[in-house]
Amino acid sequence: MLVSTVICTYNRVDILKICLEHVVLQTCDPSKFEVLIINNNSTDTTEEYVKTFISEYSGNIKFSYFLEKKQGLSAARNKGLHEAAGQWINYIDDDALLPPDFITNVIQNINKHPAIGGFGGKIIPKYFGSEPEWMSWFTWGLVSKHDLGNQPKQYESIGIYPTGCNMTYKKSVLLEVGGFDEVLLRRCDDKYIAYEIKSKKYQIWYFPDVVLEHYIDEDRINNRLSYICQDTGSHEKWRLRNKSGFVSVGKFLEYLAKMFAALAIGGYYFLKGLPTKGWIIIKMRWWFLQGYIKA
DSSP states (O other), X not given: OOEEEEEEESSOHHHHXXXXXXXXXXXXXXXXXXXXXXXXXOSSXXXXXXXXXXXXXXXXXXXXEEEOOSOSHHHXXXXXXXXXXXXXXXXXXTTEXXXXXXXXXXXXXXXXXXXXXXXXXXXXXXXXXXXXXXXXXXXXXXXXXXXXXXXXXXXXXXXXXXXTTEEEEEHHHHHHTTSOOTTOSSSSHHHHHHHHHHHTTOXXXXXXXEEEEEEEOHHHHHTSHHHHHHHHHHHHHHHTTTXXXXXXXXXXXXXXXXXXXXXXXXXXXXXXXXXXXHHHHHHHHHHHHHHHHHO
16 A cells, blocks of 8 residues: 555534545545545544445545544544555545545655655635635635645745645654654644654655645634634644743744734735735734743
8 A cells, every 4th residue: 555645533524524525536546545534532423424434435445434532633643644554644634625636646746756755735725705805925824725836846944844734744754753743732733743854854845736625614714813823823832842942932033023024014015905914914923922922
């Protein structure tokens, strides 16, 4: 088995259904990959649905179901890592919408670049509604948009790494670095694992043909922006908990500098007659800083 696609899910059975509707349309040779669904102790009907789906599925793709009772995305991803039969682990989220050639493109890039540690791909938001008027390059992270262009390139710059809903790593490399940090419950696990792998001198690349759509519901962009930003700030502090005090202070100063930069950028948009876009950029950075301070 070459690739194990791991889908971690928690209390989002309706969205998971949409994800799996796209997974079953994969045109790749089913002998080359498997799909693992990791239920992170959901309290909705996820377990019932997935077990029924697997028992009734009449295609050739191998689906497996596992329950991870320890709460947290990193714990669920580690469960997938240890249960996977593939040499490479392809992580997608339960709100990922795959084109039919997605796994084919994953495998083609593995075959072209067998010596690298891992890679990420392009992520395009799929709004069930319309894109917010305030969306810009500065706010892509809120909807996990990831687009480094149409040419392959290595992730070399600090702060640039594969986004969690579309990342693929060699299983042996993930095991070498000890897997994901299970203190990170919802955010920053993708940043953590990329930095750990880079620290072992493995290359991580961006391949634009490994592209998927990311389902963005109305609640995420209308009601949960402050929560997402503050939660990310908190997780960033937890990610650095074992680093020296200088690193923690440096990160605080970085957040503070970004706050001042946001004020300048927001002011620019105000002058351009785009106050909503300006306010979102300013508030977003304030929420990140709040989360980091309070953690």
